[in-house]
Amino acid sequence: MKPQFPAVQGGGSLILAWQVRNRHVLVIGGGEVAAGRILAVLNADAKVTLISPSTNLNPEVRHRIASGAVTYIDREFQPSDLDPSLPTPPTNDTSSPSPAQPVDMVLCAIDSPTASTEIYKLCHRLRIPANIADVPPECDFYFGSVHRDGPLQIMVSTNGNGPKMAALVRRRIAGSLPGNTGAAIRKVGELRRRLRGVAPGNGGEVGAKRMRWMSKVCESWSLEDLCDMVEEDMDLLLAYYKDGMVPSLEQIRLKEEPGVYTFDGSFGWM
Structure with missing residues (x-):
């Protein structure tokens, strides 16, 4: 069977997050x-x-x-x-x-x-x-028209066709997001930084394992749990990284030992 790949849609622009710090x-x-x-x-x-x-x-x-x-x-x-x-027009103003x-x-x-x-x-x-x-x-x-919530930025672009429409779409998207999304993302960012200390290195299997584990955290924890997570919770959660496990917030607060689980099939660890 012939593989199915996304169709090319010309006429767009390459949307990037342009780092201009100190530029x-x-x-x-x-x-x-x-x-x-x-x-x-x-x-x-x-x-x-x-x-x-x-x-x-x-x-x-x-x-x-x-x-x-x-x-x-x-x-x-x-x-x-x-x-x-290029020549500068003559002027008496030196200020x-x-x-x-x-x-x-x-x-x-x-x-x-x-x-x-x-x-x-x-x-x-x-x-x-x-x-x-x-x-x-x-x-x-x-x-584009940008929604900002702490570290979260969402840009809507119409590629120059309708800036007002971009603002309407942006407001619709922003209105559908939970109010604590930015706070949850901030906590995830801190967890990622701590994870790099536990598992240093770039690329290769180390980077792939970190990415898989962080994906499990984001998919299995609710926004409310991520917002509620404190530094002690992060340290306890990171203890499960080696085995690739992602227990719930409730479980880590019970301080269950990594590798010793009362597993009822409800947490999607595997």
Whole structure:
């Protein structure tokens, strides 16, 4: 029989979790869209420089500047902000220098289509990934509609076709999740970190065994149990890792010895 494989569906985008911690992100524009972009990259621990005349700043952007969350340059964007080899227009204002370090990403949210296109072309030539707000053909990546609950992030993307629809779908998904999902994931993350201490090493059979055991924990424990788990519970649970067993929270709190079980078939250990 011929094997069945997933069909290719072209026209999508590769959705990734882009790590921009300590990367330098340049935001051009100071309106409502820019405010959303700034918050998104600050949440990802990026270093943000904002270029925009002070007359164009919305209240949220002003707050980010006042709190010191972003480095602010009060003027219009200049090509030399990205390429120091290009000439800088003459000015008597020495209080607004160019960004102090190379730029890793550009987020443009200005009203001028012509200027936006020129910025995108410059980024493309310099191989700097860029997003030009509301112009999908001039975006190396898109911002989706994101649900955030602690370590949990869910992004819905329409690939530039309908941002409002993405928000509607995201709200529907978020509404279907239990309120303690993020807390349960945080506990699972701590358990995984402790497991690496018990079974160190990367890849191979060690990594595969860790993954199988963590899968058993996530599948057999409820969200309520994961949220209720404390450090002592984690240490007791990890004692069962060697034998590949996953007892219930109730059982580990009874402090049953690993390898000695009163098994009634209800916990799906095997």
